[in-house]
Amino acid sequence: MAKPCTNPIWPCAMVGAAAAMAGLDGAGVIIHGASGCYFYADSVIPDPVNCTYLVEDEVIFGTGDRLQEVAEGLMPFSEKIVVINSCVPATIGEDLAPYCAGADALIIDAPGYCGDMMDGYRIALKAFPAEIDSGRKGVNIDGLISTDPFAVGNRMEAERLLFSAGIPVAAKYCNDTLASALSPAKMTVTALPDVASGIGQSVGSLCGLDAIGATFSSLQEVFPDADCAPVMDICEETEELVVKACDRYLRVNDPPRVALFGIAGYMDMAANLLTTFMEAEICGAGARNRPSEDSGCTWAPDLGTVKQIIAAGEPDLIIGSRYEATLAPGVPFVQTTIPIRKHSMLCHRPLIGTEGVLWLIESVVNAGKNGC
C-alpha cells in the first residue's frame, strides 16, 4: 500500500541492482530506462553504467530495438551483458531476452517501485548465476555496495583481517572480476549485513568488535590451518585504544546524546559502540533502509521522519549525512552516509573491522572540538 512521504532520501531498487552488477569487472551494465534514472544512478555509482535512454517512441512502439543497439555497442567490451530493467519497461513487460545482441544476457527486473537500494542489490545477487566452486580456497567477502562511501575501505579492511589470520580471500561481492564472482568459495564473511549476498555459507559479519571476535572464532573452526589469534590481538588492542580515548573524553564531557541516521547495520554498530564505551544516550536511530527485526533502528527513509526524530531527541551529536547536518546546523556531526557534500572523501576509510571502529570513535571524540 502506497504511503506518502516527504523528501525520500534513499535511492530506489534500480540503483542498488545497477551498483551490484557494475561492481563486477567484465559485466556490461545497461540501465534500460530514461535518462533521468540513468543520470542519477551514474552520479552515485563509481563504476561504469550504460543506458538505453528510452524516449516516447520506444515506450509506444517497443524498447527492444533500442536495447539491441546499446547491447551491440557494449558487447566488444563486456564478458556478459547485464540489463537492469527500470519502472516503465518493467511495466510494459516486454520480453527483452531476444534483444541482447545474441548474448546470454542477465536481465534483472529492478523497477524503482519494487523497493529501495538494498532490495535492488539483493534482487540482483539473487539473479546472479554464481555457482560454489568447492575446490576454491579461502572465504568470500560480501556486503560491499559501491554507493556506500566506505565500501572500498571495508573491502581492504576485511582483506587485511583475513590476511592477518592467514585466510585467502575468494570472491568479493560486489567488487571483483565477473569470473571470480561467478565461482565463489563455500564460506562468506559479511562486511555490512544489510547487503549480504546470500551466496555461500555465512560465517558472520565484521561490523563491530563483538562481531569480529565471533566471526573469527567461527572461521578458526572452519579453517583449522588458519591462525586467528593475531586478529583477536588486534581486537584487544583496538578496545584498549577505544577505552582510553573514551575515558579521556568523559573526564571533561558529559556522555553524548546521539541521533543516528544511515544504513541500519552501521547504525546498530555505532549505537553499540557509543553506549558501551561512551555511556551515550541514543535519542534516535533512523535507518535509511528497512531495519531487521533485531535492529534498534526505526525506518526513516524520508526527511519528514528524520526531522521528527531530531526534534524529539534534541541530540548534541548527530551521525548521518549532509541532510541531517542541514536540518540541525551547529550540532556536532559525523558523516557516515550519502549524501556527503561540501567535504570530499578521498581516502578509502572503512567503517567495519577494527579500523572502522577506531575511525568512528575518533570522529565522535573530535566532532565537537574547535581549533587546535
Place this chain on the structure above:
Amino acid sequence: MGVLSVSAFLTDAVTLIHGPDGCTHINTSLLYSTLAEHDIFRIPEIVSTGLGEDEIIFGGEDALEDALTTVCGNDPAAVVVASTCVSETIGDDVAGICSQSWDVPVIYVPSSGFLGGTFTDGYTSTLTALSSFIAPPSCWKKNTGTVNIVGEKNLEFEAEDNFQEVSRILGLLGLDVNIRYVRDITVEDIGIFGDAELNLFREDKYGILGRHFDAFTGIPSLPEFPVGLSATLDFIRDVGRLTGRDTTDAVSAEEEQLAGLTDEFSDLRGEYVTFDSFGFQSAEMEMFTEVAEAVGIRVSEEGTVIPIPFCMPVGTLGLRRMLRQWRRFIDG
C-alpha cells in the same frame, strides 16, 4: 526536475510527485546538491505518493488522492502536482483528480520524464500553470514603476548576481522589481503580478513564455536579460521605450560603466584568443568578438583557448566577471 526548479522556490507551497519514492529521491537529491553547491542549505518540501507494485498493477489514483488529502491537511498555500514516467504510463487520471475540489489550490503539471519532454518543458509549463494565481485585472495598480523578473534560472550558480545586475540597470531608469516570478516568493505574492509595467524574462528565445504572459496580462515584455556591450545599451533603450521613460541619462551612465570596463582590462590589449564552444552551447559568438574588440584583444585560431560559458554573462557585471576569467586563461 524542470517543474521543481520553479515550484521548489514557492516558499509556502508543497510539490507532490506522483510516482515511486525513488523518483522523488532523485529530484530531492539533485535539487539539494545543486543548492548546496551554491551555498544554499535549504531542503524544499517535496512529497512522494510512494507508488509501489500494487499501485502499478491496480492503479495509483487512490494513492494520489490519499497523498493530496494528507498534504492539503497541512494547509499549504498551494500544491503543485507533478506526474512521473510510470504514473503516465499506467494512465492515472492525474489531471482529473487534481481538478476535484480541494481545500487548497492544486496545480497539475504533466512532467513525466521521457513522456513529458525536457527540463525546459517542465520549467515552462510550471511558470505558465502558476499564472492562475495572478489577481484579476480589476485589482491591478497602474504606473507603479515596477518590473516583473520572470523565469529566473534558479539552479544557475549566478542567479543572485544576475538579478542584482538587472535590478541595478533597471534602477538607472527609476524602475524597481515588482516580483521575482518564481524565486523565493509566496503564492500570495503572485497576485500582484499585474501591477508591473514590464515583464522581463530570464531567457525566452522561442517566445513561449512571452506569448502566454502577453496574452494573459497584456503587459509588454522583453525576452531576455541583457548580454553583451551594445546589447546592454539596447536593453536600456528597450526598457525605456516599453515603459515610456527617457533613457538618455541611463544610457550615458552605462556607457561610462562600459568605458571603465574596457580600461580595467587594458592589460589584455594585443593578446590573442580563440573561443571554444565544445560544440554544445548555442553561443552568440558575435558578442564575444564584440567584447574582445572593445578591449583590444585579437581573435585568432592560434590564440589562448577561451571556453564559452554555459550561461551567458548578464549585463556589465557579467562581462567584468567574464573578462577576469579570460585574464586568468591568458595569464596561464
